[in-house]
Every structure is written in structure tokens, then in C-alpha cells.
Amino acid sequence: MISYVIWYLFITAGFIAAALAIWLMWFRFPDRTIDDVTDYLLPVDFEKAESLLDPQTEAILRKELSPEEFRALQRKRIHHYLALVQRMAHNAAVLIEWANLEARTATGQKLEMVTKLQQVGVEVRLYSLLALIKLRFWLLIRVESWKILPAPSLDDMRQVGGVKGLESYDRLKTAASFLFIEMGQGNFEELLQNL
Amino acid sequence: MAILLQVLWWATLPLLAVLLGLMVWRRSIRFFPWFFAYVLYAVLAAIVRFVLRNHEIYPYVYWYSDAVYAVLGIIVMYEVFRRVSYKLIRRVWVNAIFPTTVIGTLVLTILRTRAVNTNLNSTMAWIIGGEMCARIIEVSMFLLLLLFVAVLGLRWRDHEFGLSAGFGIYAAFSLLASTKYYEIGSEFILSWSVISVVSYTVSVLIWLWYFSTSVKAVVPSSDEPPLSLQDLERYRDIARRVPRP
Numbered sequence: 001m002i003s004y005v006i007w008y009l010f011i012t013a014g015f016i017a018a019a020l021a022i023w024l025m026w027f028r029f030p031d032r033t034i035d036d037v038t039d040y041l042l043p044v045d046f047e048k049a050e051s052l053l054d055p056q057t058e059a060i061l062r063k064e065l066s067p068e069e070f071r072a073l074q075r076k077r078i079h080h081y082l083a084l085v086q087r088m089a090h091n092a093a094v095l096i097e098w099a100n101l102e103a104r105t106a107t108g109q110k111l112e113m114v115t116k117l118q119q120v121g122v123e124v125r126l127y128s129l130l131a132l133i134k135l136r137f138w139l140l141i142r143v144e145s146w147k148i149l150p151a152p153s154l155d156d157m158r159q160v161g162g163v164k165g166l167e168s169y170d171r172l173k174t175a176a177s178f179l180f181i182e183m184g185q186g187n188f189e190e191l192l193q194n195l
Numbered sequence: 196m197a198i199l200l201q202v203l204w205w206a207t208l209p210l211l212a213v214l215l216g217l218m219v220w221r222r223s224i225r226f227f228p229w230f231f232a233y234v235l236y237a238v239l240a241a242i243v244r245f246v247l248r249n250h251e252i253y254p255y256v257y258w259y260s261d262a263v264y265a266v267l268g269i270i271v272m273y274e275v276f277r278r279v280s281y282k283l284i285r286r287v288w289v290n291a292i293f294p295t296t297v298i299g300t301l302v303l304t305i306l307r308t309r310a311v312n313t314n315l316n317s318t319m320a321w322i323i324g325g326e327m328c329a330r331i332i333e334v335s336m337f338l339l340l341l342l343f344v345a346v347l348g349l350r351w352r353d354h355e356f357g358l359s360a361g362f363g364i365y366a367a368f369s370l371l372a373s374t375k376y377y378e379i380g381s382e383f384i385l386s387w388s389v390i391s392v393v394s395y396t397v398s399v400l401i402w403l404w405y406f407s408t409s410v411k412a413v414v415p416s417s418d419e420p421p422l423s424l425q426d427l428e429r430y431r432d433i434a435r436r437v438p439r440p
Contacts, residue, residue: 002306003303003306003307003310004307004310006303007303007307007331007374010303010331010334010335010370011334011367011370011371011374013334013338014334014337014338014363014364014366014367014370015367017334017337017338017341017363017367018337018360018363018364018367020341020345021341021344021351021360024341024344024345024351025351028351092348093348096347096348097348100348100350103411104411118348121348122283122284122347122348125346125347125348126284126347129346129347161286161288162286162288
């Protein structure tokens with residue numbers, strides 16, 4: 001019976017995937033040029049992200065607050081980091097789309113930079129995907145409320161799936177800036193502000 | 196209906212020949228050698244089937260050549276997976292995805308085929324079972340690559356996605372048809388033919404569209420340390436000094 005259900009689930013998934021592929025192609029953003037980058041980025045408060053993942057800050061909070069207060073605050077902190085990771089994922093997607101377009105015509109040093117941006121972008125997207133799954137799972141099972149277990153530590157989110165999130169995002173900013181300068185864009189300060 | 200079906204049935208042969216020519220012309224062979232082998236085999240098998248279409252051994256030729264299709268299809272899926280994982284995620288755990296999919300699919304197929312009492316003889320049952328296994332792998336790879344497009348930024352115009360989309364769409368329809376054929380038997384043969392032929396023609400058209408452009412080589416990334424903010428500062432200073440028109 002289970003194999004029957006899984007079997008037909010696969011068949012249904014195949015049809016849904018075909019429909020989804022058409023949907024993705026139809027609603028995709030048109031070729032993203034360098035002019036369609038900065039306005040579409042969502043600023044990420046990097047210092048805030050660092051402080052959320054800082055084990056020392058968390059240790060102080062654990063010490064200063066009562067367990068109930070800390071658990072309530074930790075849930076808010078998880079939500080906050082989730083919002084930041086969503087922004088990181090969005091920005092990485094925008095930059096990958098731009099890099100994909102540039103990859104069609106780039107050669108030499110520019111191609112190297114484009115490739116680097118694509119690779120780091122994928123890393124950030126991978127991190128974001130896995131981090132979002134983990135954070136949403138914590139929120140789903142309300143892990144911070146389980147009194148028999150310690151409240152989850154956001155420090156665990158530094159590295160997910162073998163990818164160091166904030167370091168990768170830092171490299172993404174750098175790679176994007178390099179390519180921006182390479183393409184003769186003077187407003188890369190704006191790019192850095194929006195990343 | 197029968198004439199239309201015959202036309203559709205053999206129409207894929209010239210389409211596949213054009214695809215073969217395109218792959219040679221665009222030099223796509225070196226990027227997708229196994230897919231090239233698959234298309235070449237498809238052309239040869241179609242010619243043999245066409246020549247023997249009125250011969251008594253035709254059913255054997257048809258089913259045994261279909262079994263080879265299934266095996267080659269799985270190898271092509273591995274080729275696609277390797278290229279995509281090399282391009283996007285070079286991590287050790289990624290290498291486990293394909294073998295896990297194959298093993299999971301094998302188990303599922305064995306469970307599924309054993310649960311059905313079929314009127315097919317054992318060789319036919321094995322061939323159809325093997326085909327269904329290959330189709331599940333193709334659907335899985337299509338789903339995986341769609342996930343890569345949606346989440347990791349794989350370009351939908353990339354040949355890898357085109358290949359898996361072609362196989363995936365054909366596999367979904369063919370899987371439904373094979374499953375019904377396995378369950379119902381020879382009574383389902385006409386519907387099975389129509390579904391298989393139409394979906395296969397669509398897949399070949401998808402491949403033709405994708406291979407009408409050249410495959411771009413994957414640029415190997417260097418293993419040097421990642422760019423640092425100090426590098427950026429240095430680069431920014433240099434950029435400021437360069438006079439702009």
C-alpha cells in the first residue's frame with residue numbers, strides 16, 4: 001500500500017514539476033543586467049547578524065535573564081535571524097541571476113569574477129536554504145519551550161551543511177563588488193550599502 | 196488514428212537524426228558523451244525497428260532495445276547530475292545523492308512490482324520493471340534539477356536542465372503508461388503507445404531546442420583562498436585612481 005502511494009506520488013510529482021518548470025520560465029525575471037541589481041537588493045544588517053550568532057552575547061543573556069524570559073527572547077531572536085537569512089537568500093538570488101547573464105559574454109578575468117560570484121552565490125543560497133529549514137523547524141516544534149531541553153543556541157547557525165553563512169555572505173559582497181568595479185560601475189558603494 | 200500514430204511513431208527518427216547532427220555540429224559530444232551515445236543508440240534502434248516492423252521478431256527487438264534505453268537513460272542522468280553538482284555544489288555529501296536515489300528507486304520498484312499480479316511473462320515483467328525504475332530516476336532528477344533552478348540559481352537555459360526536463364516529462368507520462376500496462380496488461384497497449392509516442396516527441400523537441408545552442412564549458416574554480424575585504428579595499432583604491440571618461 002505504501003509503495004503504491006509513493007509510486008503514484010512520484011508520477012504526480014513529475015506532472016507537477018513539468019507545470020512548475022513552465023511557471024518558472026514564464027514568471028522569471030527578464031535578463032538581469034547590472035542596472036537591475038542595486039535597486040532589487042534588500043539590505044542585511046551584518047553587525048546585527050553577527051551579534052545574533054555571537055555565543056558570548058547569548059551566554060550573557062542566558063545568565064542575566066530567567067529561563068522563561070530567555071526562551072521567550074530566543075524565539076524572537078530566531079525570528080530576527082530568519083528574516084536576515086531570507087534577505088541574504090534574496091540578495092544571493094539577484095546576484096546569481098546577474099552573474100548568469102554576464103557569464104554568457106564574459107571572457108578572461110571578468111569570466112573568473114563572474115564564476116566566483118556564481119559559486120559564492122550558490123554557497124549562500126545553499127546555506128540559506130538549509131538554515132531556513134532548520135530555523136523553521138525550531139519554530140515549528142517550539143523547541144525553545146521544551147523545558148527538559150536547553151533552549152536552542154543561534155551559534156549553531158554559524159555553519160550549516162558545511163557552509164559558514166556569514167563568511168560566505170561576506171565573500172558574496174566582495175565578489176559582487178569586484179565584478180561591479182570590473183564593469184566600470186562607480187556606484188558600488190551603493191551596492192555594498194544595499195547588501 | 197492508427198495512421199497518425201504510425202506517423203508520430205516514426206517521426207522521432209528524423210528528429211533524433213537532426214539532434215545527432217546538431218550535437219556533432221555544436222561540438223556538444225565532449226560535454227555530454229553519454230547523451231550522445233543515447234541519441235546514437237536511439238537512431239540505430241529506431242532504424243532496426245523500422246526495418247523489422249513487420250517481422251515476427253519485432254516484439255523481442257522492441258522490448259530488448261527498450262531495456263538498453265532504460266540503462267542508457269540512467270547513465271545519462273548520472274552524467275547530468277555530475278555536471279550540475281560539479282558546477283554548483285562541490286561537497287562530499289552531494290556525491291551520495293545519486294546512489295541513494297538509485298537504491299531507493301530499486302527498492303521502491305521491487306516493492307511495487309511484487310505487489311501487482313500481472314499477466315506478463317517473467318522476462319517482460321523484468322524489462323517493464325527495469326523501465327519503470329529508470330523512469331522514477333529520471334523523474335527524481337528532473338525534480339532535483341528543478342529545485343536547483345528555483346533555489347540554487349541553475350539557469351533554466353542550461354543544457355543539463357533541458358536534458359533532465361526532456362527525460363523527466365517523458366518519464367512522467369511513460370511511467371503512468373508503464374504502470375497501467377503492468378497492472379492491466381496488453382489491453383492497455385493502444386493508450387500506452389499514444390502516451391509514450393506523444394511525450395517522447397515532445398522530449399525530443401525540447402532536446403532539439405536546447406542543443407540548437409552551444410554548450411558552454413564549466414570554468415574550473417581556483418582553490419585559492421576566498422576574496423577578503425582587504426582585497427576589496429585595495430581594489431577600490433586602485434579603481435579610484437583610474438580616471439574615468
